[in-house]
Amino acid sequence: MSSTRKPNPARRSERSRKAVLAAARELVSELGYAKVTIEAIAARAGVGKQTIYRWWPSKGAVIFDSFLALSEGEEGVRLPDTGDIEADLRTVMRATVAEFADPAFETPLRALNTQIIDDPDLAGLYREKLAGPLDQAKKERLRSAQRAGQLRADADLDLVLEVLYAPLYQRWLHRSGPLSPEYADALVDVALRAFAP
Amino acid sequence: MSSTRKPNPARRSERSRKAVLAAARELVSELGYAKVTIEAIAARAGVGKQTIYRWWPSKGAVIFDSFLALSEGEEGVRLPDTGDIEADLRTVMRATVAEFADPAFETPLRALNTQIIDDPDLAGLYREKLAGPLDQAKKERLRSAQRAGQLRADADLDLVLEVLYAPLYQRWLHRSGPLSPEYADALVDVALRAFAP
Amino acid sequence: MSSTRKPNPARRSERSRKAVLAAARELVSELGYAKVTIEAIAARAGVGKQTIYRWWPSKGAVIFDSFLALSEGEEGVRLPDTGDIEADLRTVMRATVAEFADPAFETPLRALNTQIIDDPDLAGLYREKLAGPLDQAKKERLRSAQRAGQLRADADLDLVLEVLYAPLYQRWLHRSGPLSPEYADALVDVALRAFAP
């Protein structure tokens, strides 16, 4: 019926798949999302263009996949739990601030955000595969704090996470203010005060 | 000698300028940022491509300008001040939530965000011309609340705004949760609790 | 040593061979030489591409072979010999004209010619396998006429054949004039006058 003949994944070349994802990652880092072309990815990967079009529906999907592949090996992340939620949150938030400030993450991270803004499907994948697992780990730590009576028992943990991370995310995305350790601390203060028992 | 001859703005055709911005706005609404082309804008506006390249440096600049033009007429915004900061914030936040949920804003607003993520210059312009004035108005209302003893006197008002708006913004951008009046209220609660005197 | 392992013709699948040649013939008739692809031949024949590349060196060779196969069964052609060379030649030339004018021969015959123009090897094969035997039969009849004193004894029979057929061939190839029975007769007249004893 349709002209869309579907390829047989069993015969897919693992070598090509990895080469494409690696090339995509490199090119995004070097040029930024907008300037990466499928032709360049194919050339860098030593792969025919058709091999890319056979397995991915769009440039965005390739590049997104290259991000997914990065965190493929990472097993269940586990956040520090010293029993002191304030100290632990400061540690984690300061680390997050440092990560956002790292120029090496800048370009690919902006590329990732550019994509999920305009593509609901990719946004869903992002939540499911990248943000989700991390959020689960964070909420696990928060639940532990709730049990320890350091956080209000009826606090909406999704909301807590948003209050902690969304301001940081927005500052980074809009470049609307400095990303300093003090800022990380300030966000922790806000959250703990708002959700204190 | 150089080819960079700068045009004389005094002779600029107002008719063309408006037609270009209107065409840009329409096309972004219809197609989304990525699918809009300069050729299409020129064709729809009944304008030569050169006329666009003469006055704008890039597609992004044209489209961004078309947003700026929208709020050109708006004089200094003034937020409600009934004396009750909680009630006023709920009003404003519920209105903001409603705006974000309006499908008519969806496409152009995502277009705008796509641009400022990748272009620091546009991001600066955005803060200066669009976000800035609105933030000033909001902070004015918060200062009034500080004077009334409803907010901690030493509260960092930029941070207050971020705690109020960034979670909402992030939910919308990532489609990571529902945008409801209850959510608006919850954010107001969080902010007021965190910055209560 | 080399990677060019030569296949064993004894194990060749007769079924595949016939299917390929039939598919080639059909496709040339339907699309013309230029638009036929090896992939299409393989698909139509229900054969893997490698099976074609294993037994033929090029698309041209396959298609040429599909012509050869047509005349495979034809045993030694024998032209009419009533004793009257003029009458016999008219008969044969009129038949040839009719054949050239038949639309069913048009496409494949032009395909055949396209190939032998650019490929000396195929041209040689053509002369040896297709044109040659027919020319021998024609020359046999001419020799009979020589013995009967109807043609100059020292006439170069290859030249006689060319004078008879080349104008017809050229008209057909270049579509430079009508192919009518009268034209056939005119060519016979010319040849007989030129090579009369």
Next chain:
Amino acid sequence: MSSTRKPNPARRSERSRKAVLAAARELVSELGYAKVTIEAIAARAGVGKQTIYRWWPSKGAVIFDSFLALSEGEEGVRLPDTGDIEADLRTVMRATVAEFADPAFETPLRALNTQIIDDPDLAGLYREKLAGPLDQAKKERLRSAQRAGQLRADADLDLVLEVLYAPLYQRWLHRSGPLSPEYADALVDVALRAFAP
């Protein structure tokens, strides 16, 4: 309505047109018709592909045009007329044989023939622009011979030309025999005998 927007020939770049035709001629000589690509022509000519697709419908048309351009300047050809038709024909036919035997003409001439075989439109153009004028000149000389009583008065001059040239053409195209001065002479003999008064 249609997507076929027609370009304005008045604005056509003469520089580009000439560069394309020159590049086409060179590439055909170097590679032969089949191996020439539009991309290669564009690259060699320093021209965008679209500029070719804008003005020519196909590769064949470009290459054919490059042949036409060669004979653009040539004014009315005039054949020798010493009063002796046999001597004049020998001169012309021997020259033609020499031309066909010249390797420099081989490749482009075969390219030209490949094209007109499969494309009736190009064949028509060929007859009108290239073969036609030359044939007119030849027939002029033959008419002169008729007036001088050296050729039968009622001879069909198109047929005379065919008897002279088609055998030569066919031998060259099929590589079916030697192209020698003697062969040229033989053809002249045949024609004169066939059409003698």
Next chain:
DNA sequence: CCCTAAACGAGACGGTACGTCCGGTCTTGAC
């Protein structure tokens, strides 16, 4: 009669060129 090597159908692969689209520059003629 089974074993095994080759030929087979299928189709993924690295490539080349296709014909189209658009970016950004340049040219023309109207105003």
Next chain:
DNA sequence: GTCAAGACCGGACGTACCGTCTCGTTTAGGG
């Protein structure tokens, strides 16, 4: 001198085939 129009060079797009290269699956002949 700006404008609408649009031709230009360049280059990426997504598609179609090329000829090569695995994959299992027949298949046929020699042991």
